[in-house]
Amino acid sequence: MWNEINNDEDLNHFMEMQYAFHDSCIKELKYISGAYVHENLSMHPINDQRVLKIIIQRQFKNPSAIELEFVGLKYLKMSPNDENYTCEIIDATMILKEDCIYWCDCGGLSEADMESYTGTTICASKFRWRAAEEYIGSKEVYVSI
Numbered sequence: 666m667w668n669e670i671n672n673d674e675d676l677n678h679f680m681e682m683q684y685a686f687h688d689s690c691i692k693e694l695k696y697i698s699g700a701y702v703h704e705n706l707s708m709h710p711i712n713d714q715r716v717l718k719i720i721i722q723r724q725f726k727n728p729s730a731i732e733l734e735f736v737g738l739k740y741l742k743m744s745p746n747d748e749n750y751t752c753e754i755i756d757a758t759m760i761l762k763e764d765c766i767y768w769c770d771c772g773g774l775s776e777a778d779m780e781s782y783t784g785t786t787i788c789a790s791k792f793r794w795r796a797a798e799e800y801i802g803s804k805e806v807y808v809s810i
Contacts, residue, residue, distance in 0.1 A: 690722055740787070
């Protein structure tokens with residue numbers, strides 16, 4: 666079941682329930698633009714979906730894995746650490762504005778800080794999430810064919 670975030674109360678409850686993403690990691694993500702090329706090679710060059718799905722795994726139960734869905738993606742800035750560094754999320758920031766929701770893998774940031782932050786940041790029109798316990802572990806969820 667998907668849970669919508671529509672206001673600050675929803676967002677605060679979600680962040681409390683997720684312990685601000687403490688001891689979490691981004692396991693994988695999938696982006697759907699909406700653009701494609703037809704079989705006859707004509708193109709539908711419009712990014713009319715812009716949906717970003719992310720699987721987060723946590724060192725907490727209930728749930729230990731969640732799926733985030735950002736709809737109407739405005740931007741994704743991703744800066745993954747290399748194999749010489751750990752990538753756990755200690756704290757995250759989420760901010761809800763009139764037409765945007767922001768997510769950042771660092772706690773305590775303001776909307777103004779998001780643009781200069783060098784870690785992972787997301788901005789989208791809408792956000793929803795769901796518990797996804799079946800996604801815990803190393804098995805790939807968004808499988809390539």
